[in-house]
Amino acid sequence: MPGRHTLATKTGPKVPETPRLEMNADSILRDFSRYYGHMLGQRDLQDPSPFVYKSLVYATRDRLLERWKRTNAAINDTDCRRVSYLSLEFLVGRLLRNALFNLDIDKTAADVLEKAGMDLEEICEQEHDAGLGNGGLGRLAACFLDSCATLRLPVVGYGLRYRYGMFHQRIEGGYQVEAPDPWLRDGFPWEVERYELAQLIRFGGVSEPYQDENGRLRHRLIATQDVLAIPFDVPIPGYRNNVVNTLRLWSSAATDEFDLEEFNAGDYSEAVAAKNAAENITMVLYPNAVTETGRELRLRQQYLLASASLQDTVRAWCERHGDDFSEFAAKNCFQLNDTHPAVAVPELMRILLDEHGLEWDDAWEITRQTMAYTNHTLLPEALEVWTESLFARLLPRILEIIHEINGRFLKELGERWPGDDDRIRRMSLIGEGHESVVRMAYLAIVGSYSVNGVAALHSQLLQDGLFNDFYQLWPERFNNKTNGVTQRRWLAACNPGLTDLINSKLGDGWVTNLSELEGLREFADDAGFQAQWQSVKLQNKRRLAALIEQRCKLKLDPTMLFDVQVKRIHEYKRQLMNLLHAVHLYDRIVRGDAKGLVPRAIIIGGKAAPGYEMAKAIIKSINSVADVINNAPETEGLLRLLFLPDYNVSAMEVICPAAELSEQISTAGKEASGTGNMKFMMNGALTIGTLDGANVEIREAVGADNFFLFGNTVDQIAAIKPGYDPNAIIAADPDFSRVMKLFEDGHFDGAEEGIHQSVLHAIRNPHDQWMTAADFRDFVDAQQQVNEAYKNHANWTRMSILNTASSGRFSTDRTMQDYNRDIWKTDPINPDDL
Ligand code: 26V
DSSP states (O other): OOOOOOOOOOSSOOOOOOOOOOOSHHHHHHHHHHHHIISOOSSSTTOHHHHHHHHHHHHHHHHHHHHHEEEEEEEEHHOOOOEEEESSSSEEEEOHHHHOOOOOOOHHHHHHHHHTTTOOOHTTSOOOOEEEESSSHHHHHHHHHHHHHTTTTEEEEEOOOOBBOEEEEEETTTEEEHHHOOOTTTTTTEEEGGGGGEEEEEEEEEEEEEOTTTTTTEEEESSSEEEEEEEEEEEEOOOOSSEEEEEEEEEEEEOOHHHHHHHHTTTTTHHHHHHHHHHHTTTTTTOSSSOOOOOHHHHHHHHHHHHHHHHHHHHHHHHHHOOTTHHHHHHHEEEESTTTTTHHHHHHHHHIIIOOOOHHOOOOOHHHEEEEEEEEOOGGGGEEEEHHHHHHHHOOOHHHHHHHHHHHHHOOOOOOSOOHHHHHHHHHHHHEESEEEHHHHHHHHHSEEEEEEEEEEEEEHIIITTHHHEEEHHHGGEEEEEBBOOHHIIIITTTTTHHHHHHHHSSGGGGGGGGGGGGGGGGGHHHGHHHHHHHHHHHHHHHHHHHHHHHHHHOOOTTSSEEEESOOOOOGHHHHHHHHHHHHHHHHHHHHHOOOOEEEEEEOOOOOTOOOHHHHHHHHHHHHHHHHHOOOOTTTTEEEEEEESSSOOOHHHHHHHHHHHHEEOOOTTTOOOOHHHHHHHHOOEEEEEOOOOTTTHHHHOGGGGGGGGGOOOOOOHHSSSSTTHHHHHHHHHHHHHHHHHHHHHHOOOTTSSTTTHHHHHHHHHOOOOOOOOHHHHHHHHHHHHHHHHSSSHHHHHHHHHHHTTTTTTHHHHHHHHIIIIIIOOOOOGGGGGG
C-alpha cells in the first residue's frame, strides 16, 4: 500500500507480568545502583556526574514506563476520543525534577542521594534543557501536556525531535552570539525509540490520475523521494495519578530500501548524500525570524510532522476498525498549534482519498470534524504563507488537494455573497501577489470545526479584524481559550519556599486545583504571614542574584526592587521602552533628582532571532547602557541594569520566584496572550502592564488596585496612529528629551560611535508600528507609582500575596478543561481500573 510503511511485527504472547516496582528508598537505591554499576559501568560515586544523573533517570523511567503501558492499555480499552496535539515546538525544559515530583518520589530520591552524600538539586542541574521551542508557543504546549496527564485526558503530543534545539546565547562585547544546542550529545535518557512504528514520508514526485478496479478516478504519487520518520516517545507523567501520557517526537532518517539500491548500484557517495538530505529535515529548530531563509526545509519539517502523525493515528485506527472510517471523526481530534502543522488538513484528505478510497465529501466531512486550529499571533508578518511553486515541487498532490478545497470553498462563498468579488478574493486560500501563495491560516480555518485565540482580547480582535470575513461566514467556529501555565512546574517545583509557606496555611490541594489559592486572601493583611512571605522572596532573590553573579559577573544587592522583563526580544514587546525608563532613572540620579527613589535592579533577558537585526541592536543598546549605568559612581546602591544571557526554561525557574515587578509592556493589541505574565503573578510579582493579551484578565482577577496599568488601549492606538508624531511628543516632554539627548550625544556609545542609531531612529519614526513614544510618559508615571508603592513594604507584600491568591484561573488545568469541554469532548481515562 503506497505511503504506508510500518515495520510493525505481529503480536505474540504477552511479556509475563513483573511485580510492580516499589516506590520506597530501598527499591529506588537498588535500581539506581544497578544502572550506575551494571549499565553505565561506573565504580566509585562521583558527584555530581552525568552518570549519577542518568542512573537516577533510568530508575525513574522504569517507574514511568509501567504506568505508561497501563495508561495506553486503558486508552485502548475505553475506545474514548483521542486527541493529538500537533506542534512544531515543545519547550519542555528539564524533566527529572518534574518526573520525581509527579511520581511523588522527590523526597525519597533526595533522601537516598543525601545518604550517599549527594544533592538532588545538583544532580538535576546536570540535565540539558530540552529546548525544542522558541518561546511562549512551545512552552505552552509543554504545560498543556503536564495538565492533560494530570487531568487524565487521552492527549498525545506530536512533535519533532530536532537534533539542535533553540540556540544558546552568549554576549560578547554587548552583542548576541549564537551557539548551537547539541542537547542530544550525551544522550536523552527519557526517550524510547520506536523504530517499529516508523512512517514513510513522500516528497516530490508526480501526482498521477488512474482508474481503480471499480472504474473510479483515483490519484497516486509516483517517483517520489522518500524519507523515514522514526518516533521517539517521551513519557509525560500526570501528578500522582498513575497516568503517563506520550510525547511522540519524529526524527527523520533515510529509508533503508533507498540506501540499499544506491549501494548495490555502487554509487556510494550518492547514497550517503541522500542519507544526509533525509537526516537534515529534523536537524534544527527554526527560530521565529522576520526574514526567514531556508524556507524549503521548514516546509519539509511541517509536512513530515503532519504526515507522520496522521499516518500514525490512521494506522492505530485501522488496526482496530479496518477500513471503516464512519466513527473516525467521533474518536479523533487534531489540535493544530498555530498554522505550522496546518498542512495536516490536505494531508488527511490525501490519506482518506488516495490510500483508503473514500469519496471527497466523506473525506472532507471527516477532516472538517477532526481538525481544530489555535491562532497565536495577530502580527501580519507572522502569518504563514508558502509559495505555490514550492508546494508544487515539494508536495504536488497536496497542492492539488488544496486547489480542490479552495475551488469548492470559493463556490460556497459565491452562493453566500453573489457578486462580492472583493470578498471572495480576500478569503481565497490562494493569495495572488507577484507570486501566488497558499495562506496557511485560511486553510486551517476552512478545514477546522474550531478556531480559537489564546486570551479574551486576542480572540475578540481575531473576530473583529484579522479573521472577520471568516467570522461572518462561520461565527459558531470561533472561540476563546485563555492560556495558562502549569503550577506544578511554575510554583510547586520552582519555588519550594513559597510552596511550603502556602501549604502551611492551605494544605497542598492547590497543586491540582489552583483556585484554592484564593484561601491566601485571608492572610494578606496578617503581619506575621507577610513577614514570612517577604523572607521567602528575599531567599529567592538571593538565589537569582547568585545566578546573575555567575553569568554577568555583577553583584546585586538582594534588597533592591527586582524589576524583570524576560521574553523573546521583539519590537512589539518594547524592551526599548524599558531601556528608556532605565535611562530616565539614571538621568534623574546624575542630575541629583533621586530623592525618594527606591533602589532598583532592572533585569532584562531574552533571545533575538539570528536574522532579526533590530532585535539584536536592542540587545546591544541594553548592554551599552548597562555598562555606563553600572559603572557610574552616582548609581551605587540605587540603580542597576543588566542583561541576563541565555534566557531559557531553567533560567525562568530561578527568575520568576525572585521577581517583584513583572514587565508586560507590549503595544496594546500585539501580544496574543503572554504566559510569562502568569508565571510571575503566580509567584507573587506585581505587574506593570498595558491592556494587552492576558494582562487584561490578570488585572481583572487581581483587581485594578493591585496592578500598575499604563498605556494606550487598542482603540486609542488606532485613533492616534494616523497623526502619530513621536518627535513632537519627545520635544514636549523634558524627561523624554533628556533621555534622547543622552543617547544622541553619544553618552552610551563607548568606543562604538553611533551604535544606537537604528534604535533611536525607530523611536523617532512617525511610522513606528509599536508607538513606543506614545506610551513613554504614562509608563514613567506608572513606574513612579511602583516606586512609591514599594516603599510601603507591608502594602506591597499584601499586593504580592493577592497576586498569587488570584492566579487560580491561569493554570493550564483550567485551560485544558476549557479545551476539553468546548472542543475535544473526550473522557478522562483511569489506568487504576485495570
Ligand atoms: C512569529 C514571528 C515570525 C516572523 C515575524 C515575527 C514573528 C513574531 C512572532 C511570532 C510568534 C508567533 C507565534 C507565537 O509564538 N505566539 C505566542 O504564543 C504564546 C502562546 O499562545 C502567546 O502567549 C504569545 O503572546 C504569542 O506571541
